[in-house]
Amino acid sequence: MSRKKEHTRPVPAGPRPTGPKAAQVRLPAAGAVAVAAALALTGCSSGGSSSSASSPAPTASSSGSPSGSGIKPASSAPAQSGNQLQDAYQKVIADVLPSVVQITTGDSLGSGIVYDDKGDIVTNAHVVGTATTFTVTLANSTTSLAASLVASYPDSDLAVIRLSSPPSGLKPAVFGDSGKVELGQITLAMGSPLGLSSSVTQGIVSATGRTVSEPRGGGSPGATIGNMVQTSAAINPGNSGGALVNLNSQVIGINTLAATEPEANGAAAPGIGFAIPASTITSIADQLIKQGKVTNSGRAALGITARTGFNQQFQPAGAVIVAVSPGGAAASAGLQAGDVITRIGDTQVDSLNALTTTLAALTPGSKVTVTYTRDGASKTADVTLGTLETP
Known part of the structure; x- marks a missing residue:
């Protein structure tokens, strides 16, 4: 089965690494690294803990465990807690996935996030490359929509494209506060990895404040981006430009880079991905939409x-x-x-x-x-x- 091209390029992550085996980073798609959706545990942990704490102490079972034997039937709290977390995941996916789109640029695939109800979509600059026209497919839809470039800012690897005829009911994403992103928060990555539209993977925030240098080529000038969010949610080719979301259904980043193992012929290093933070996204996107260029880089x-x-x-x-x-x-x-x-x-x-x-x-x-x-x-x-x- 033939498939459109999804670029992947090695790149050193952050300052010059030291040590025997320095990991590298790739841009997971020539126009595509899905933004991982970071799901903060604050949305579900309190419910799970209160359920467990309020469970009455078990008594001897009717099947024959004698009273006072010390043998107690298993509590149902773990299953309840698991169901609550699953429900939280499903709610976030239902809330955010309609705001994540697939972007086709020539023979390349990438992802993007609906930014407003006027049809503006934010994505990675390396997703759009040098193209000015695009085909966009909304989540859970097979209809192709035409879009054109608003502006691109490769120094921060961000760009905005606009739907030519935005459909009714377009759902803009809600962007979170980058200052509240913490280690251990649950994240969901949403996008079109390997052309599989509306895909979701899960992980946690592994680190914040990472500085990562991208490789040159494939539409990227080799930008060095600070304050990136590191996540363990799987980031694959085609995910670039997608959403990294938290459990409050807020986008906390745009997934942009994935690590590769230099001693394994550039094979993927699972569980090491990087996303541009929400604060950078909104600052740059607002300027590109209002002015057509960036006048305050924040760098x-x-x-x-x-x-x-x-x-x-x-x-x-x-x-x-x-x-x-x-x-x-x-x-x-x-x-x-x-x-x-x-x-x-x-x-x-x-x-x-x-x-x-x-x-x-x-x-x-x-x-x-x-x-x-x-x-x-x-x-x-x-x-x-x-x-x-x-x-």
């Missing part, structure tokens, strides 16, 4: 142009400043072209990629100490970070 910057510097052994040894933007953060702190940045705060910088990754984890207005060399001498400067300018 920290030094206000420099730089390249990787090498030592006499031809090993990466820092980020060389090529040019300093007048009035920018670096210029205000006295940094100059030719300076070689070797550390930001306590984080070593041995390349341009390391500098970009470090800055992606910081926020505009943060104060950091920059260590650099000038004419062979090591110096430091206290810098108040600016905002990354957009074209």
Whole structure:
């Protein structure tokens, strides 16, 4: 059976990994990594615990266990608790799945999330690539709808497309508060993995605040994205652009990357996926819809142009400043072209990629100490970070 192409690309996750086996990350679909739906336990744990606590103490069974023998019949509480969790899953799926769509771009498949009732759909920039027209299929529907590009912002790997004729009853997703995402919360990933539309997988929030660098190619410029949510919910090719949801039926992220094992010929590393957080999604999507471009990236910057510097052994040894933007953060702190940045705060910088990754984890207005060399001498400067300018 033939199937449309779903891109998968290896990429290093976060700062340069150390240790014997550094995991890599892939973009699970040329236009598609399903957003995992994070389901917070707060929606069901209280019901399960109260049910168990209120169960009356069991007595001797009529089948012959003598009173006082210490043998008690099994409590039904675990089954009740399991049913409550299952009911919570099913409610979230019923609430959110109608807001998750499949996007077809040429011969590639991806996923997206209905953003408003005007037909705007948010997805990954690497899903849309260079295309400007798309075919969209709503959940539980076989009708193909035409859509066109509103705008794309590859630096944050986000894009918005718009349905040409939005149907009645279009259901926008509800986006959650990224600041309330915590480790251990249940997540559901919804999207079209391998072209299987309206698919759902489950897991938990494994970590927050991850900084991950994407691979270049296939519509991605190799963006470095900070504050990503790591989840154990399965993320497969075709899931890109889909929803990561919590148990309150709120989208907490757009699933974008999945880990691969570099020593296993790029085979998937199960249970390690990454989603762009809801706060980034709403900030960028609102700007793309209202202005057609991003004017406030929300990303920290030094206000420099730089390249990787090498030592006499031809090993990466820092980020060389090529040019300093007048009035920018670096210029205000006295940094100059030719300076070689070797550390930001306590984080070593041995390349341009390391500098970009470090800055992606910081926020505009943060104060950091920059260590650099000038004419062979090591110096430091206290810098108040600016905002990354957009074209």
